[in-house]
Amino acid sequence: MDATYVGILAVVLMLGLIYVGMHIGIALALVSFICVAILRSPEVAGRMVAAAANDSVREDLFSVVPLFVLLGLLVSMSGVGRDTFDVAERFMRRIKAGLGVATVQANAIFAAITGVSVASATIFAKVAVPEMRRHGYSKRFSVGVVAGSSVLGMLIPPSLLLIIYGVVAEESVGKLFIAGILPGLLLAAMFSLMIVALAYLKPPMIFERVDDAGPGRRDTLLSVMRKALPIAVLITVVLGGLYTGFFNPTEAAAVGAAVAFIIALLRRSLDGTKIWQVLVATGHVAVSVLFLIMAASLYSRMLALAGLPENIASTLRDLGLGAEGFLGCYVLVVVLLGCIIDSVSIMLIVLPIVTPIAESFGFDKIWFGIITVIAVEVGLLTPPFGISVYTVKASLDDPSITVWDVFAGTFPFVLCMLACLGVIIAVPEIATVLVR
DSSP states (O other): OOHHHHHHHHHHHHHHHHHTTOOHHHHHHHHHHHHHHHHTOHHHHHHHHHHHHHHHHHOGGGGHHHHHHHHHHHHHHHTHHHHHHHHHHHHHTTSTTHHHHHHHHHHHHHHTTOOOHHHHHHHHHHHHHHHHHHTTBOHHHHHHHHHHHHGGGGTSSSOHHHHHHHHHHTOOHHHHHHHTHHHHHHHHHHHHHHHHHHHHHOHHHHBSSSSOOOOOOOOOHHHHHHHHHHHHHHHIIIIIHHHTTSSOHHHHHHHHHHHHHHHHHHTTOOOHHHHHHHHHHHHHHHHHHHHHHHHHHHHHHHHHHHTHHHHHHHHHHHHTOHHHHHHHHHHHHHHHHTTTSOHHHHHHHHHHHHHHHHHHTTOOHHHHHHHHHHHHHHTTTSTTTOHHHHHHHHHOOOTTSOHHHHHHHHHHHHHHHHHHHHHHHHOTHHHHTTTO
16 A cells, blocks of 8 residues: 555544544554554564654653643642732732733733643632622623633743643754743733723623722732742742753753742642642643653654655645645644644644644744644634633533633634734744744
8 A cells, every 4th residue: 555545544544533532642553553564564563662652751851741740730739829810910900801911910920830721720710700700790701711811821831732842843842932932921911902902892791890890809019929929939940940041841840840849838738638639640641641742753653654744745835835825724724623622632643744844844843833832722712622611611610601601701812812823923033033
């Protein structure tokens, strides 16, 4: 059988297995083994599986995954998320729709510590939504702003998706972290401006009671500074050490996790049972992600053996689509895939195919990574999958708020993300200027 047809068969078969419910990692590994056995022999396929597993396990960079997961769980357990919202609320109270803006800013700050969208969605659904509802914000906006701004955790470094992109695309994770700063801040600023604009132009979309009552708490400046201190320490240790070159990503994650552990102990947020729960949860998440990366490595080698990426690139050039046409089709496919499968799976499926094509068109791999992460993040908010939407719904004890209320509330944020994506495509320097 022609190698290209085997590559196409691999993609179709893998999507079919995922559709019927097979775990993405098992589907990637099984299809890759079968297709290499067809192209070469079962013995070669077995050796390739062993080589992919060995290369994945021995790579030092992969240790950054469990460490950042541990950091995020410890920060969540210590109550830093609630304090982040309190600090942002204190400084945004004079702005119309200030609680909405505070939620966005708190998510941005929290993202700079943890880098996991689900953690942000869980914490701020419990902290921000009751406050906004109490002060007259509509239920759709209250849940929409939490789910919408939670995606900042996957763009503002440190970011799990940027780590995965760096591993699969063989690009520097440290450079990707630096590249994510300006796009992340741009997206957070666009979210905030959109909220303020809607508050003045379309008040019923924001408030059930048009007269925004504003925040009820009146924390003193001293109490706010006390709450801000652990946040500032974590950001300084993790991001400061990373961007000054004092730490590499793995060391920054390890030191950050140690500092978060100390903060949690000082706050008496941990006991023996909770420590065990954090370690078990870290193991579950890390093993799942690392197994996916190992399977994706095997999948990537199989596609390269079949020559599928090169043939697709050649076909696109023959069709005359050009770099712009390829990029437009790619973004559309990623956004549509986000409606049916999770973000990590999307990246592991498409990156081995499209990364060589992007390189053949001369795209900057770091800029292409930022484009990929933003496009993938849109899927966190779109039906029917929308993992951030379901996380917010599951975190709330309010039967009056439906899943479709959350989806409706996130729609303006989806439009904002697409606009931000367009800006970064048009002005690549936003993603590359700090790196280059």
